[in-house]
Amino acid sequence: MNAHWDWHYVHEILPILGEAALITLQATLLGFALALVIGLVLAVCRMAANPLVRHAAAAVVEFIRSTPLLIQIFFLYYGLPEFGLALDAMLAGLIAIGLHYGAYCAEVYRAGIDNVPRGQWEAAAALNLSPQATFRRIILPQAIPPIVPALGNYLVALFKETPLLSAIGVLELMQTAKILGSESFQYTEPITLVGLYFLVFSLLSSGLIRLLERRLGVRAASRS
């Protein structure tokens, strides 16, 4: 039993955790990039003219949001090989995270696109722009800036869920901390350090988002 905090041990494990932190960061950024793309696709499908596509997309979003990310990770990691598609743990995890947060982002995109005034579509039609060009050049550029803070919140949420990757053995922070703990029987330092790492990054990034919110708010106000 050691209730005290061992600074010597902290010095020993910090470099190892630092390397693992890079993996966590990598998983966060790649996962979020994937979520942004998947989210946009799902959002466009949810607004498709074809009711079948629309309802299928809504069902997929609802399904993904109602079931745990951990099970989705297991499903992809253990299940895909049955279809002849064996992915390594990191890739399977990234796809699961991208899908899960893509479903959340789809709702954000949809709100942003819905908020662009109908007159913009009509004006673009009057100028003889094709629907694709209207969407890409007129609607999206107006829809994205107001939703940046909401998307940022999902980035922070996604970051905090990357420890789930430890369940399939990805050597990110949590898994590394667990291994360190089980080697030395000193869990206090590694797990507390991981907690601190998440706390610092979350506080920093939510501060950044607030700043961004204020700047975007100022811009939106000055424009209108």
Next chain:
Amino acid sequence: MPANRTGSAGTSPTGSSPAAGALAAAAILGFAGGLVVSSFAGFRDFLPELLRGAAVTVQVAAGGSLVAVAMALLATAARLYAPLPLRWLAVAYVELFRGTSALVQLFWLFFVLPMFGISLSPMTAGIAALGLNIGAYGSEVMRGAIEAVPRSQWEAASALSLGRFRTLRRVILPQAFVTMIPPWGNLFIELLKATSLVSLITLSDLAFKAQQLNQTTLRTVEIFGIVLLIYLALSLLVTLAMRALEHRAGRRLLRGKETG
């Protein structure tokens, strides 16, 4: 993670597409359920074991919900009405648990606390960690809902010479209660989904049973397919219950307005 399905709590209480979402979910549930029954051979062998796991999941979710609501109430009361040191403590609690990851909190309670001489059973650690985590988000929801009640309500109550406490209890909280039901519904679903984490501290919940069966039978797609459907059904139950509660609370508020 949580507090983000909340969306526009103030304007449209049920969120973006109330009936459509539930209907869609019900539709896939029915469709996939049929698929399970018709084509997944041997799913009868898995089901009893998985349902036993689901019972543990429900237990953790129910316990966690109670802890979450209690913690949210405490933290909100402290943040709004307590003297300064207590207020700081509440802010620290909310920021700490919102700022770190649920899994880290769970592991901390389960692996680190024993080093300080406090050993929790997996069940207790699971309920405590999830309850504390969701409670922090819930406190933000409660504070938002209370602050969203128009200032004029306080003024009107004071014009009627109601005391501060009675204003809060009879005027402000009933209105805030209705606005906070939908975001709490989302939080309960987040909590339900987060219960899967307790499988990582050896509690034999639904996710744990799924992994166990998967290792012995290797029928991955069937097992995890059924498990996803069970979670979906549980989420749907939470959604329906919260919608019923919202409906009743809204009606009661309206009746109060008519008679009072």
